[in-house]
Amino acid sequence: MSPILEVETLGRRFGAFTALEGISAAFGKERITAIIGPNGAGKSTFFNLLSGALKPTAGSLRFDGRDMTRVPQARFAQLGIARSYQITNVFPRLTAHENVRTAMQARTSRYNFWGRRDALPDLANRADELLADVGLLSRRDRPAASLAHGEQRALEIGIALASDPKLLLLDEPTAGMGPEETKDMIALLRRLGETRTILLVEHKMKMILGLSERILVLHHGRLIADGSPAEIQADREVRRVYLGQ
Numbered sequence: 001m002s003p004i005l006e007v008e009t010l011g012r013r014f015g016a017f018t019a020l021e022g023i024s025a026a027f028g029k030e031r032i033t034a035i036i037g038p039n040g041a042g043k044s045t046f047f048n049l050l051s052g053a054l055k056p057t058a059g060s061l062r063f064d065g066r067d068m069t070r071v072p073q074a075r076f077a078q079l080g081i082a083r084s085y086q087i088t089n090v091f092p093r094l095t096a097h098e099n100v101r102t103a104m105q106a107r108t109s110r111y112n113f114w115g116r117r118d119a120l121p122d123l124a125n126r127a128d129e130l131l132a133d134v135g136l137l138s139r140r141d142r143p144a145a146s147l148a149h150g151e152q153r154a155l156e157i158g159i160a161l162a163s164d165p166k167l168l169l170l171d172e173p174t175a176g177m178g179p180e181e182t183k184d185m186i187a188l189l190r191r192l193g194e195t196r197t198i199l200l201v202e203h204k205m206k207m208i209l210g211l212s213e214r215i216l217v218l219h220h221g222r223l224i225a226d227g228s229p230a231e232i233q234a235d236r237e238v239r240r241v242y243l244g245q
């Protein structure tokens with residue numbers, strides 16, 4: 001199987017400052033890959049490049065066999081890359097169902113959705129299926145603002161899934177969650193990872209070690225390690241710069 005995503009000597013500078021340099025890696029073999037590193041290591045910059053929000057100043061990016069290096073951001077979502085942000089990104093007054101359906105409509109309108117009224121029930125059913133996937137079907141008719149924090153994060157993932165992405169980029173999906181909500185989110189990510197490639201930025205080491213098959217470690221904008229959780233835990237440089245040992 002060819003990788004879904006490939007980056008080659010990818011880099012990004014801001015003026016004279018190099019935020020990311022020489023990142024080469026391919027993704028798609030593992031279901032869930034974690035990106036870790038201290039504050040300022042370049043994790044968000046890396047995600048911004050992968051989601052098209054930023055353009056690289058060096059290197060290249062391929063997705064699903066296509067060169068994405070100079071492709072505009074809007075195309076990234078259309079071609080199958082979805083991202084959820086650290087800050088929740090739902091319409092607070094719409095219900096959970098309406099949030100997901102709106103996200104689906106935004107996508108299907110390209111295919112002249114409004115001209116095909118028969119597509120409506122289908123869309124509603126698919127929105128409910130997605131809500132079930134992220135464990136929110138029982139919250140279907142609740143305004144998003146009334147959902148618990150963890151449920152809003154799950155809804156955000158549901159919205160990201162509305163575009164049926166092949167690659168899901170998640171920035172700290174368990175940020176601000178308590179232990180119960182974190183447990184539910186981990187179970188959700190495991191299930192989602194069965195059918196698509198997930199890259200996530202996370203700080204909680206225990207969660208990362210239990211969830212991901214592969215870990216990339218960034219430090220000062222460079223990739224200092226890339227391997228299985230066991231390999232990363234045994235890596236001397238990682239222990240020195242990241243785990244403080």
Ligand code: ADP
Binds near residue numbers: 037043044
């Ligand atoms: P992380 O997410 O790992 O904490 P970031 O990718 O946000 O790190 O930032 C990496 C480095 O790049 C930091 O030193 C940050 O200050 C710098 N940086 C990020 N975005 C910009 C920008 N738009 N302009 C200038 N410097 C930036």
Ligand code: MG
Binds near residue numbers: 043044045
């Ligand atoms: Mg960041």
